Amino acid sequence: MTKHRQLDVPEIPMRDDLTIQEHVYERLRYAIMVGAFPPGTNLTMRGLAEAMGLSPTPIREAVRRLSSEHAIEVLQNRRMTVPEMTLGRFEELLALRVALEVHAAERSLPYVSNIIIENMESIDLEMDAALTRNDLDRLTILNQDFHRALYMTNPHQVSMPVIESVWLQMGPFQRQVIENVKDYYKVDRHKEILDALRARDVAALVIATESDIREGMSRSGRQQLTQSHPDGHAA
């Protein structure tokens, strides 16, 4: 009686201060962020509702929010998919990430305290551990936590949601890259970011931030997109 391939949505801890709609949003967001839905995946309201054992109503609200963040694409037919990545879109997303994160880093630096730096150091240590045990999902989340910890120090900051949206749009594709290029997370410029923060050195921070984004994603992602395209759907 299974209509199509039943969708597997990774579970996340249930927080009882959230409405169901919010929980669904967080759960779908996490799934997309860690790449649980490969690009091109078809999503249906009822399918998601059934997969999570809920009525369509809260699903619809969560999905609408994700579509506004361009994590989910709504076609003219009103069908929904996880967007495919193209070389052009990839280059643009990457450039936008650099522009946004450099901007956010610069404007956060004046507010950086030693406590913040220590917090980021501990996240970076956790990343080393996650890398050792090859926990890719955790690495993705920790990497974001690391950067978020910096950008959020700016008390009036408004760019964080925008940056998160770009991360989200990278998610499904990034997962494919990580799986193909297994030493993806080997290059990280986090130590250099931390050095720049300790020295309160803007120029060094900008360079380290840009390098971290570019060297991590750029070459391997471009490689994946330029090599032969036999067919779009992954296994």
Added chain:
Amino acid sequence: MTKHRQLDVPEIPMRDDLTIQEHVYERLRYAIMVGAFPPGTNLTMRGLAEAMGLSPTPIREAVRRLSSEHAIEVLQNRRMTVPEMTLGRFEELLALRVALEVHAAERSLPYVSNIIIENMESIDLEMDAALTRNDLDRLTILNQDFHRALYMTNPHQVSMPVIESVWLQMGPFQRQVIENVKDYYKVDRHKEILDALRARDVAALVIATESDIREGMSRSGRQQLTQSHPDGHAA
């Protein structure tokens, strides 16, 4: 039998290719963009539904989308308001606008054709006409059309939605500024942007774009926010 002050939502042309939810989204988005809801306005699902003669269901989806774009703030109490502007937030939004629009302009320039420039020229002419008859709503929309026409020439562009979100967050406050500083739209650097485009001069385009944003909004907005704050609610 009127519970509170009945909310007035400006009507927009009904397009029959849109679902009700999409139409509500466009309508609310327009209302916020032109500042029909002053900062601090309380919004309710049922209130909006009643004001537009609809059931709450499509309202909720539209409102969720707008909350994801930070045009509407959802409080812990689950009440919704149009966010207030603060000096700190204003400075950050302005800086983000500059960073994003300079970025988008730079990356669009290679794709600019004479047809695009002509289109932008005609929008600029329409702005002059709207300015003459003091049509502020139209001016706001046309100003966005002008910039959007440029940024959208980049075929792989991904920053447009993000820029629109920042515009949206500025909307309610910008309306207050425009009404207080009546020569707001007098300073426009559109002629200089057009010159830079014709010459395909990146450096000039960057300067003109930044000036257009900064000189239009910066001084008058800052002025409005730093002068006495007797009480928050507008008349």
Added chain:
DNA sequence: GCGGGTAATTTGTGATATCATTTATATCTT
């Protein structure tokens, strides 16, 4: 008059039902 607590109202949330649109399947025709 002022504070506190209870009742009534308002509001948000989520499930369900109904209808329209779209996609998939089956049937018929040539």
Added chain:
DNA sequence: AAGATATAAATGATATCACAAATTACCCGC
């Protein structure tokens, strides 16, 4: 057998209903 057409299934969209949480109104006691 191929293509067109009709039929069935699935899906999205919206309204309505039921419930819970929050707010407001009201009343009482001091």
